[in-house]
Amino acid sequence: MTVRGAFGIIVAISLVLAGCGGDDEAAATTLAPIITSQTTAPTTAAPTTTAPPASSSTTTSTTTTPESTTTSTSIPAAAALVLRDNGLGDALFGTEADEVVRYVQAVLGPPTADSGWADPFSAFGVCPGTEVRGVTWGDLTLLFSDVSTVATGRRHFFNYVYGPAFGVSIQPEGMRTDTGIGIGSTVADVKAVFPTVMIFPPDIADAYFVVSENLSGFLTGTTDDDTVRSVIGGIGCGE
Numbered sequence: 001m002t003v004r005g006a007f008g009i010i011v012a013i014s015l016v017l018a019g020c021g022g023d024d025e026a027a028a029t030t031l032a033p034i035i036t037s038q039t040t041a042p043t044t045a046a047p048t049t050t051a052p053p054a055s056s057s058t059t060t061s062t063t064t065t066p067e068s069t070t071t072s073t074s075i076p077a078a079a080a081l082v083l084r085d086n087g088l089g090d091a092l093f094g095t096e097a098d099e100v101v102r103y104v105q106a107v108l109g110p111p112t113a114d115s116g117w118a119d120p121f122s123a124f125g126v127c128p129g130t131e132v133r134g135v136t137w138g139d140l141t142l143l144f145s146d147v148s149t150v151a152t153g154r155r156h157f158f159n160y161v162y163g164p165a166f167g168v169s170i171q172p173e174g175m176r177t178d179t180g181i182g183i184g185s186t187v188a189d190v191k192a193v194f195p196t197v198m199i200f201p202p203d204i205a206d207a208y209f210v211v212s213e214n215l216s217g218f219l220t221g222t223t224d225d226d227t228v229r230s231v232i233g234g235i236g237c238g239e
Contacts, residue, residue, distance in 0.1 A: 076174030077107050081140075083177045083231050085215035088142070088160050093214075093234050097144040097155040101135055108137045108172050117155075120145070120237075127237035131155075138171035139163050149235055159237075163230030164218065177215075181228065188224035 081089040081104065089107070091100045105111065113136040120127040124134055129147030133155070136142075141161045148158035162175055163183045176182035179193035190197055190209055198210045199222050206229065207219040217231040 076172065078140075078172035079174040079176070080107055081172075081175050083160075083162060083175055083182070083215075083233060085212050085233060087157070088233060091157060093148075093156075093158050094150040095157050097133065097157060100142065100144070100157040104135075104137065104142065108140075111135050111137050125237035128158075132237070139165055139167075140172060140175070143234075143236060159232070159234035161230060161232050161236065163228075165229075175231075177231070182231070183228055185228045186224060187219060187222065187226045187228075190228065191224070 087093050087095070088100075088104070091103050101111070113134075115123070115132075115134045117131045117133045120129055120132045122132055124132055124143065127143070127145055128149075129145040129152075131146055133144040134141055135144070139162065142157060143159040143161075144155055144157055146153065146155050148156070150156070150158055163170055165171070165183060170183045174182075176185075177193075181190055181193060187199060187209070190211075191199075194209075194211045196211075199219070200208050200210070201222050205218070207222050207226070208216060209219055209228075210216045214234055215232070218229045220226045220229055
């Protein structure tokens with residue numbers, strides 16, 4: 001799916017809303033030497049006395065140290081970028097564009113693509129305002145414009161799209177809503193945390209869900225076992 005295609009599809013949602021060691025022994029046994037004594041009397045000999053063998057005892061002490069198993073769970077850095085209906089992590093819609101790029105870059109590193117400021121009739125579809133910019137980190141794209149439903153007359157953040165995964169797995173991984181919904185969550189999961197969610201079957205686009213005007217996404221299907229393919233925050237560009 002091209003970038004234009006991805007954002008083009010988003011308009012379908014907008015239209016519906018208008019209408020989401022063992023140790024060794026320490027010592028061997030040692031015998032003491034035999035001691036013989038004799039008196040000066042020629043006819044009397046002192047009895048021979050043999051000292052008892054010296055006793056050598058070895059004490060072996062075995063200390064067992066229980067094995068310690070430590071399990072550490074690594075939380076992806078991207079988990080800090082919570083998918084919200086009013087922004088991404090701590091970056092709210094309407095925040096100045098360069099400030100948001102710096103914030104996300106501090107979490108994810110340099111972007112993989114940056115369109116720069118372009119004509120609103122661009123690869124992202126027909127966008128609001130007089131200029132638009134898309135900045136991408138893998139499967140996450142942020143959109144900026146000088147006019148949107150949240151601000152006007154200045155360059156600001158107004159939309160994000162997370163997914164679908166164009167590789168073996170979603171990158172950056174670990175991004176979820178504050179209710180735990182992310183790429184791979186089931187339709188049943190979505191319904192459980194968003195009781196009023198609307199689920200739509202495939203029509204001109206894939207199946208999709210709508211939580212609110214500013215939070216939606218695409219699905220692999222509409223059964224409870226189908227899963228989330230992408231999450232969209234804010235109102236994006238149309239065709």
